[in-house]
Amino acid sequence: MKRLTQYADEIYRCMRCGACQAVCPVFAVIGQEGSVARGRIRLMREMLEGKLAPSPRLAKYVDLCLGCRLCVANCPPGVNTDRIMVAARHELAGYLPHARVKRLLLRQLLRNPRRFAAAMGVLKLARRARVNGLLPGALKLREDLMPALPAHTFRRGWSQGTAAIPLGDGRRIGFFLSCMGNQVFPQVARAAVRVLERQGLEVIIPDGVVCCGAAHHHSGDWQMAREMAWRNIMVFREAGVEAVITDCASCGSAMREYAGLFAGTDEAEEAAEFAAKVADISVFLVEKVDLLTGDGIPPVTVTYHDACHLIRYQGVKHAPRQLLSSIGGITFREMVEADRCCGGAGTYNLFNYQVSIGVLDRKIKHLKETGADLLATGCPACRMQLEYGIRRHGLDIKVVHPVELLALSLGLNTEPLA
């Protein structure tokens, strides 16, 4: 119980006021105390005090936490339930539902970019041959969560260095190519890199990067998360860049928290130095460059969904909105509860499908009310979930990353919006 014991004081700090009930998306669906921070924290307290033994049910309640931090933001004493749940997953690893499947996914698939590519290839093949329709009901539902996959990955379609001509003041930045950016949404990564280059920056996209380790850390697998984090830190150190930019909310938040991953070790300083260089692309564009926005785009109404990993993990709220509002032709319309979790939460939707859909439906209702043509968001996992929700409700709304619209405005988007 070492990891959990570290949080003992914080666990005692929960005053059971129930403020988490007002905001927890899972509680709104399930309506039972075990599925809200107050209950989970109490369960951890009883486990620490030895009054409750670790059990599958305990693990299930821990597992049902989205990690969205809505409760943390609303908590009077400021209990970091998300971190406590990460520690709890570590302690309860053997009891977690789907523990073996998840471990396999994380340790074998996500750890190695080549294996991940191969898995995506199999899915594409299955869809082309239409054998995916033969999957049993529950699995088919989960396969439906995956978006249409691109013909080529980012890496295959991109030749390094063609446009990387140092312009202006010769600033050199690194671009962290996420698993999702490479495999699922390469058009976003392309738009991001082109936009950065147009701002006069030299963009390095190092070859040796691996998964950011977010999923491993969230599932309580510290060792694996550290291993991958260290590899990324080394790769970017070699690249000698002033900043590490990402178009992925989750990768960004994971990398900005690398220091915490190495707390108390010899690598902590190096990790902190790296973490300080990491920036979400919207923040970097709005704060660190004299932004060129181009000629604008045809008139369109856009709304924005705050990814948990941007708004509450990185405190990014205004930059993406500012970016969108600075593009000519866009009418920006805020949606109700824009900062409420969509229920995607990495692989949460795969393993807790029903709850995830309950959370998603509320988001889609608010989206529909805006009457927007486009929904912008800075997180590929949210995007998959939101696209699924839009298909599910038969709506005609496209999901985009803010930089895709900026690329369009700058005349850089050679491909139409999805």
Added chain:
Amino acid sequence: MLSDNFLTELRKIVGEDYVLSSPEDLVCYSYDAVTTTHLPDVVVFPASAEEVSAVLKVANGKGIPVVPRGGGTNICGASVPIKGGIVLAMNRMNKILEIDTENLVAVVQPGVVTGEFQRSVEAHGLFFPPDPQALNMSTIGGNVATNAGGPRGFKYGVTRDYVLGMQVVLADGRVMRVGGKTIKNVTGYDLTKLFTGSEGTLGVFTELTLRLIPLPEDKRTLLAIFDALPDGARAVSAIIKAKIIPTTLELMDQEAMQLIEASRPCGLPTDAASAILIEVDGSPVDVPVQIKKVAEVCAGCGAREVRVAATEEEAAQLWASRKAAFAAMARSTPTVMTEDITVPRNLLPVMVEKIKQIARKYQLRIPILGHTGDGNLHPIICTDERNAEEMARVHVAVDEMFREALALGGTLSGEHGIGLEKKKYLEWELGRTGVDVMRDMKRALDPNGILNPGKIFLREDGE
């Protein structure tokens, strides 16, 4: 421990999925917002009055305790199943059945979250004023059961003033309707009022008929800062004498302001004795006149500064300080205990001074928030429940506070309830006869003592 047969019976009534009895689930229903906890034997989630009635019938037959639960957010221990038994979690019954815009009433199930209900009626231009701090997670049923108040109490009254009728299931499972959609109703005893504030000890609400009023069109806020506490109190009296009834008159004492500024700077003066946050509402014609008058009165009573919000954003900024108060206190200490003694309005500065003396005497940190319009004070004891020696001092200090409040003609609880936390003091305020009459009523309605046992009264029958 309940028998398997009994659990099977409960499952038959509400369905397999709505009976929880694992140790993990019992832990999750062993608490509310007080520190005392106790495990129930089972948690049941009924979906209708019929199901509530059936559960009560079988429980009554076997003498098994039943504790109705809404949001579980109260701070008097009303939802803690101190004698075990069944927790009856009412949050599946969460429908707004009707918003009647012609009669200005709403009919709701008890599990509706108060804040959601307020937003729903406000969409019709209507207003349900009771605003307890927990309104975004507490339920209407829980608010009626504890007769919850809130900052708007002085102008708009408390939950009791908005309950017109109810459907309630009695301990033996009989279903009763009292009151209704009419404002006037003197048919027999006022049972609606009796059940309101009964903390789940007399019956279980399954439907509530609530009074609504038109939503005020406009409001304005100001913050008045005083160097001496009695000046603030004089200002409050002077405002009321000037025939203005503000919506809220929220007091923050110096210690509260210092804590807020340390945790989330809002520009409060940490060297002033107190600040009062005043909001007025009404028609767009009235409101500017009211706020101007309030500002003048405050200045005339020696306010060293009066900040009037010109815009909604400025008003939100002024409110931000008051809203940050509870979090600031919670973050400053492992345990906070919020009391809610209430005294006649004109004696509020006297009571504040008494609380400060008590805090000094027992070396405790007790910042004070309060609703000055209705004399309702929240001394917030910042302590650590794991420190037995300090907790002993806390208990003596609380005893003393209550004694002082009663001596001033006040009451133990303005808006939180008695529950577990204050039952020891009940007789101090009501006297032997008062307590006996209440216990007689309890005995008449719940002869087997199954409904929320161990609450309000120090001794149960047979103890």
